[in-house]
Amino acid sequence: MSTQQTASPTGRTSIADSAWVRQVTILAVGSFAMGTDSFVLAGILPQISRGLGQPISATGQVITVFSLTYGVTAPFLAALTSKLPRKPLMAFALAVFVAANLASAVAPTLTLLLVARVAAGLGAALYTPNASAAAATLAGPAHRGRALAAILGGLTVGTVLGVPVGTWIGQSLSWQASLIFVACVGAVALAGLLAVLPALPLPPAVPLRARFAVLAHTRVVAIVAFMLLESAAAIMVYTYIADVLGHTVHTDGTTLTLLLLAWGLGGAVGAFGSGRLTDRWGADRTLSVAIGLLAVTLAAFAVSSSLPLAFALMALNGAAGWAVSTPNNHRLTEFVPHLPSVVISLNSSGIYLGQAIGAGLGGVLLGVISATQLCYAGAGIAVLAGALHLLIVRKPATPPAPGAPM
Missing domain, CATH: 1.20.1250.20 (MFS general substrate transporter like domains)
Known part of the structure; x- marks a missing residue:
């Protein structure tokens, strides 16, 4: 005997309605990791400075290279990857992000730390815009606003909770532990994305x-x-x-x-x-x-x-x-x-x-x-x-x- 799902007023099934919430939540976990990574280093710069034996004015450039990489490469990456499947692309972006944060945590010199932050910026630049577009697609027109707000909310919650938690970890343990924390959150998002996200249609290429x-x-x-x-x-x-x-x-x-x-x-x-x-x-x-x-x-x-x-x-x-x-x-x-x-x-x-x-x-x-x-x-x-x-x-x-x- 076949089973039919009850349709909602929007034409989507109730199971589909709950599915997009789970899927967008996973994407928001990824944006939470990005939001934490963008700002957490500011709270532990003194620890990084002492750990690497560099002045704080020099270690502050770890934030510069992350932001510069994101700002410069995001439009180019969007155009270059416009014909690639969305799910594997976002999984790759999260994998790069996680690996870059782990590499940042074990970097023995400021130069290697800067290189790792460039890689983290590339992962973020590839993930965040695609996560927003994917969230809008998954939710459909009826819930698009909620889905986009969830991705922005992940970035915001990353600042509200992730940064203080990451700073506390850095103050209590080590600055390396803060970056491992960010990598762990990114890994959770990656595992969830692979488990629950369906194949997504390609957006119109610009x-x-x-x-x-x-x-x-x-x-x-x-x-x-x-x-x-x-x-x-x-x-x-x-x-x-x-x-x-x-x-x-x-x-x-x-x-x-x-x-x-x-x-x-x-x-x-x-x-x-x-x-x-x-x-x-x-x-x-x-x-x-x-x-x-x-x-x-x-x-x-x-x-x-x-x-x-x-x-x-x-x-x-x-x-x-x-x-x-x-x-x-x-x-x-x-x-x-x-x-x-x-x-x-x-x-x-x-x-x-x-x-x-x-x-x-x-x-x-x-x-x-x-x-x-x-x-x-x-x-x-x-x-x-x-x-x-x-x-x-x-x-x-x-x-x-x-x-x-x-």
Whole structure:
């Protein structure tokens, strides 16, 4: 006797409905590992510096090379792998990511650690965009928003929980143990992906030339440049936050872990709350508030000698930094509605390139200025981002028509 599944109002079976939740959850575990890996090194830079016998300004470049690799290679990897099956491709990306983190943990020199971080960046650049696209496909139109939010949620939870946990492991055991923790999470995601993810259809291919054609429009360039400057300002200080807080409130260990947790919780509020604010206020007003708050909190880090104030600043700074991406994506897709995936990928590249510039420049500046003065430098870059934002707002432009030359 044959068995039929009860169809849901959307036309999908109830078993299929529960299946996409499991499948997207596994993909979100992978994005959790990526989110943790992106930020956890900032909390253990002093340990890495001491372990490798290198100045903290030099070890900070481990964050630079990860972000630079992601930002530069993501568009090229998307185009080069557009005809490859999605499930094996994501499995390969996770395997590279796991191996790179294990290699990072056993790297005996800074040079080898930097090479391993490049490999980790390649794995992340290959996995994250494909995980978002796969989640949307698996969930179908009726649940696409929830699925995409789950992937972003994995990145956010990686910051909220993964970074403090990884930092605590690094403070309690060793910095190598933090990277092994990240590798273990990635391995869980890999095993789950192989076990539960079905074969996926290939997404429509967008040639590399078409991906970069939108950059011929100055408004798109300005919006992406704003994202780059904002990310550079935020990560310049966050990369060396353990050093900054060590100078201002003399904290490390458990207290530093709690401060990073406050930053992550603030970031979660900013990431999810910015969507509602964008719907209510519009993207431009939301971005004005976020970039203003970012500049103020970055400058305030330099003069904060009170631990309660440091907790408040960390939460507000995290909220401001994470509140920018969603409204910036909103105005990009509003301007180029016929190529949403392309402009969103450019925004992501702007984020990671900004992080690479911020971490790299911060390391250079730390050779000549103090950690607290670095906060003023970050605030200055945030002010530049704010000025560019005001220019974008005051000079509206007509969106290009689909198929029209840029």
